[in-house]
Amino acid sequence: MLRATIDADVFREAVDAIAALVSECRFHVDSEGMRTRAVDTANVAMVSLELGPDAFEVFEASESALGIDVTKLKNIIGMVNRGDPLMLSIPEESQRLNLAFQSYQYSLTLLDPNTIRKDPNAPTLELPGKVVIEGAKLTNAIKAAAVVSDKIALGIDPEARVFFMEAEGDTDNIRLELGPDDVESLADVKARSLFSLDYLKDMAKSMSRASQIEIGIGIDHPVRFTFEIAGGKGRVIYLLAPRIEAD
Amino acid sequence: MLRATIDADVFREAVDAIAALVSECRFHVDSEGMRTRAVDTANVAMVSLELGPDAFEVFEASESALGIDVTKLKNIIGMVNRGDPLMLSIPEESQRLNLAFQSYQYSLTLLDPNTIRKDPNAPTLELPGKVVIEGAKLTNAIKAAAVVSDKIALGIDPEARVFFMEAEGDTDNIRLELGPDDVESLADVKARSLFSLDYLKDMAKSMSRASQIEIGIGIDHPVRFTFEIAGGKGRVIYLLAPRIEAD
């Protein structure tokens, strides 16, 4: 059972963050809100989303796992006007998610949760390199790197006290250095790992709106991006595995 | 012979309404203005357009039927700036439509009217279900339905006193109900017919600008959309045949 009302923009932000990586997932609902965690088909990237009950205007849910066709849900929510309230409901014993807005009633068949790949465990990661940066700055750097290459190195140079991003193409390269004036905080720990720009570009769409992104990096380790949505009542975490550096 | 001046936006609206369904047609001109009626190649949809002489700033025409390449005419009119006057002329005995605007002179060869399929008769239709609705509301519903299906049912539920639209996909469905507060008038007559969304999407572009659309529906009957253009000095009618309901 689910009965919830949420601002359409807030829910769109949440669904878009998931849709960047996966086309179906399991929404876990209970009195603590809504949660999902999913990995992409290639097992390279993971998204984890939490929406607390206070992200909703109304929220009542009995504990259950909902199989969601993320792509369809995204298309339907794309129809709702900015700021309109969106009502979500699943009657007791039903296998359909009803979405109501304005005078519309959508009914979306839930997927059988057993057909969706198992929820990944949250890996325990030691990522001592911490940087807090504006979302737009991070996503601009991702776009700039894509002009010359398909991969990007993210790192911290503790001596120069900069967070850096580097991309190397066949003949060209780009380097961006952000010092203490450009980032909101920076751990003085050496870090550097290489990532696929394809994944980062997908994630960038959601991250560009965040006022603050906490980046966790290590040496040849995954990167973790953590940011708030829904005015702080929800949180998204992206994890991305590193690429092997070919020298 | 034709000598006419018309606001470019008004003529663009008229030509766009026709171009949504057909790529060539016959313009009938005489002292009563300009009229055309044409069916699409699949014989599923019909457009009928009337522009009275007062839709034009200048209008003089001897009775004739002009074979028009609608696609070309649309492209040329696309060049004219908003609000510029457009001069249309066909000298006596000529087979060319001249279009003049700003310092430009276009000359468009008329098609031989005999090579264009015969004007359809206006079918006599009993469509007791009458709804008057804002164009934007109708076209939003068409877009919303397209998210889940390729067909839409339009109907009136006289007991609930609502105009409804329903679309069913393989697993999902959407229903929109508009009551007395949402429509400008509604006949209390039972009606329901199913239509192809492809055609409706084509028509929607023209209908979205209309402040009022009169919809005529029946039970498994065609639908008729009637709306004004050119500030009430012109009128467009779309007719669309129903689809068979497969259950």
Next chain:
Amino acid sequence: MLRATIDADVFREAVDAIAALVSECRFHVDSEGMRTRAVDTANVAMVSLELGPDAFEVFEASESALGIDVTKLKNIIGMVNRGDPLMLSIPEESQRLNLAFQSYQYSLTLLDPNTIRKDPNAPTLELPGKVVIEGAKLTNAIKAAAVVSDKIALGIDPEARVFFMEAEGDTDNIRLELGPDDVESLADVKARSLFSLDYLKDMAKSMSRASQIEIGIGIDHPVRFTFEIAGGKGRVIYLLAPRIEAD
């Protein structure tokens, strides 16, 4: 050696003007500024660009010829925000052009100038038909002609005292006549030549922003378009060979 700072918009305008015709070229730099001249692969069109040292905020250069991948340079400059200063530098003996803006450092490998086709000579052309016209008027005419044809005739009718453009399609044609009120100056010399619209459309993107374009035309001769960029501190010349008129 090169060390230069320039407004990103000014440099973008210059690079876009070249990129319209060629994908690589030789930049000649010395104390007089930056110059390039290149023909397209089909030998039909030529672009010539000059940027004086005062188009730059800082400009120091030892005489050299730089092999430039124009497409890559255009993509990189596309990343720079409007009005940001762009620093260009090539250290002594280096084969890399460094581009710095905001916190970014791009490094673009120079092409070997010997692998780029030889600079064309500037042909000596007698083009007595001179017209000075606003860039937007010229480019609108090019777009209008493209609706009916793939070629356009440009000419001067000295008796009617008009600059004209004519395009003829299979069945349709367009003619634009601009008299003394529409052009800024007009030589009373008979001229008419036919040109490919494909090339003119490529050139039009750069020409549309120019407040004045000087056109030089003859009878079945090339056309020359000359216009200023960088607030008068730079100049672009396009030359386009005529097409044979098939009658």
